[in-house]
Amino acid sequence: MAPVATPFFFYLLSGTMLIGGILVITRKNAVHSALALIVTLLAQAAIYLMLYAPFVAGVQIILYAGGIMVLFLFVIMLVSIERTMKERQFNKQWLVGIAAAGALGGLFMAVYTKGKGIFPEHALPTAEAQNTQAVGSLLYGQYMFAFEIASLLLLVAIIGAVVMAKKRI
Amino acid sequence: MDAMLHISTLHYLVLGAALFLLGVIGVLTRRNVVIVLMSIELILNAVNLNLVALSRYWQGVYGPNALHGQVFAIFVITDAAAEAAVGLGILIAFFRNKETINVDEVNLLKW
Numbered sequence: 001m002a003p004v005a006t007p008f009f010f011y012l013l014s015g016t017m018l019i020g021g022i023l024v025i026t027r028k029n030a031v032h033s034a035l036a037l038i039v040t041l042l043a044q045a046a047i048y049l050m051l052y053a054p055f056v057a058g059v060q061i062i063l064y065a066g067g068i069m070v071l072f073l074f075v076i077m078l079v080s081i082e083r084t085m086k087e088r089q090f091n092k093q094w095l096v097g098i099a100a101a102g103a104l105g106g107l108f109m110a111v112y113t114k115g116k117g118i119f120p121e122h123a124l125p126t127a128e129a130q131n132t133q134a135v136g137s138l139l140y141g142q143y144m145f146a147f148e149i150a151s152l153l154l155l156v157a158i159i160g161a162v163v164m165a166k167k168r169i
Numbered sequence: 170m171d172a173m174l175h176i177s178t179l180h181y182l183v184l185g186a187a188l189f190l191l192g193v194i195g196v197l198t199r200r201n202v203v204i205v206l207m208s209i210e211l212i213l214n215a216v217n218l219n220l221v222a223l224s225r226y227w228q229g230v231y232g233p234n235a236l237h238g239q240v241f242a243i244f245v246i247t248d249a250a251a252e253a254a255v256g257l258g259i260l261i262a263f264f265r266n267k268e269t270i271n272v273d274e275v276n277l278l279k280w
Contacts, residue, residue, distance in 0.1 A: 010176045014184045021188055021211055025195035030203045037207050040188075044214055051181070051225045056217075056239050063246055068210070068253045075257040076203055079264040084271065090198045091273055097197030101190050108186040112179060119178045119226060134233070138240050150247045157251035164258030167265070 009050060016043040028085055030076045034069060041065045055132040181222030189215035202263070202270045206256050213249045217242045 020040030027033045041064045048057035091097075139147050188211055195208025224238025264270055 006176050010180065017184070018187055018191070021191040024207055024211060025191055025199060025204065027204075030201060030207075033204050033207055037210065040211070041214065044218060047181070047184075047218065048221055051221050052228075053221050053224070053239050053242075056221055056242050059243060059246055060217075063250060064210075064214075068250055071253055071257060072203065072207065075260060078261060079203070079270050081201075081203075081270070083269065084201055087200070087271065089200060091200050094198040098194055100197060101193045104193060105186070105190045108183075108190075112183060112186070116179060131236070131239075134236050135239055135243070138236055139243070143240055143244075146244060150244055153251050154247065157254045161254040161258035164255065165261045 006050065010047075013043045013047050013050070016040070017047070028089055030081050030084075031073065034072050034076060037072075038065050038069050041069070053131065055135045178222055178226045181225075182219055185215045185218040185222070187215075188212075188218065200271045200273055202260050202272055202275075205272060206253065206260070209256075210249060210253070213245060213252075217245050220245065 017040050020036045020043065023036035024033045024040065027036065041060060045057040045060040045065070048054075048060060192208045192211035192215060195211065196205055199205050199208065220238040220242040222238075224236060224242070227235045227238065260270065263275065267274060
């Protein structure tokens with residue numbers, strides 16, 4: 001069965017993501033930026049579903065939109081943003097920064113228009129029922145070592161965050 | 170018109186590039202450290218989008234179990250969580266010392 005209305009949902013979700021991204025980098029109030037970022041992350045989770053990646057979509061919602069963004073909002077509450085909101089929001093090099101990003105964008109566009117042919121379309125498989133199972137067996141099979149390293153990284157991050165945020169060690 | 174109506178891998182890559190550029194602009198131009206960290210999250214998400222889209226592409230080549238891109242996206246999300254925790258910890262320590270969250274005032278190492 002062919003997917004229904006894929007282009008419509010793709011453009012809807014990518015429009016949501018881009019508007020959310022623009023709001024993230026332009027809002028004065030950091031809380032508004034965080035809320036816009038949550039919208040972007042949820043739209044991206046829906047795009048993952050369009051790409052038949054339900055496990056990554058679930059991880060995105062639970063970990064990113066649920067975990068990391070709550071951490072951000074807590075830190076925004078801990079630091080005082082009143083003073084920052086009254087000040088200039090963009091630094092002195094903003095013109096150079098936008099020019100550099102524009103040059104990078106031109107590079108991307110050149111690569112993508114020149115290399116259009118290297119992604120031929122294949123007969124894509126339809127939704128597989130065992131995506132989570134397949135990801136799990138890869139994580140605990142072929143990527144076992146990387147998985148253990150990732151757990152070590154998280155342990156280091158926990159200790160690092162506590163040491164950084166603690167007043168007196 | 171056909172390019173508009175048929176969503177290919179390239180569409181996802183272009184969307185990822187656009188998000189990446191938004192994140193780069195945020196990192197380079199904003200003064201608020203919290204928003205700079207959020208822009209870094211945008212960049213990591215753009216990379217994740219590319220990884221999952223290309224994983225979909227390789228599934229078309231090697232069959233439904235070629236999920237290496239998705240596995241790598243999960244590792245990137247793990248890294249993003251660690252980075253956010255440590256970055257926000259540093260931010261709190263900085264705010265305690267300087268009473269500000271502007272990147273411009275992080276200039277102790279400047280000549």
